Amino acid sequence: MNDDDREFVEHWCMEVGTRAVSGSPLLGLAGLCLGHTARRFGRLSDEALALAASLAARAEVDPSDVDGRAQDGYDDVRSFLHLW
Template identity: 50%
Template sequence: MNHVHRRFQNPPSRSHDTVAEVIDRALADRRYEQAAIDALVGVALADVDRVFIEHCCLKMGSSTSAGAAFLGVSALCLGHAARRFGRLSAEAIQLAGALAARARHDPSDVSPNAVDGLGDITWHLRRYKNRWHHGRHRVSSW
């Protein structure tokens, strides 16, 4: 019996120009979808610019046809941003909710990653809100 040992590595964060270019290429041609997923995950996990991360997630999550792998990943990456920054724009939260609803209705339309992303958003924003109410942190927006 042969076992395949896979090793997971987080994709590296790339420059904003490179990420934007990769996303645009993938939106035009789904053959580049995995490169766009790697670029999005890389910035969601490591970039310091929450607004840029949200912009990329919103672009990928709202500009893509049904069944594209990066629909669910867009919501998942918004969950990463919520964990890292403790806040998201209303538009980002709304997109994650819509993608999660679609995933629950038809997982072939949007991957269940969207449900995980919405769960992360809900949990992390509630956690930061509770800290704010207790005077430990000041969170300016949800």
């Protein structure tokens, strides 16, 4: 997260968030990382935005699938990208 290249940071958040298996704590972490990326850089790709929303929705439906950090991350995405 300390990198200045948004695309690089976003790429790795996406990799983790799309490859981790259901129930992995990495899914919640990926959602949280996308929130931090939105805060730090002020934007996300459409794909990253969709993943953040999807992970948060999964966390709401079944916290054993994706932990609540994904919801926290999506709240950050909506806040910092002014999507409320």
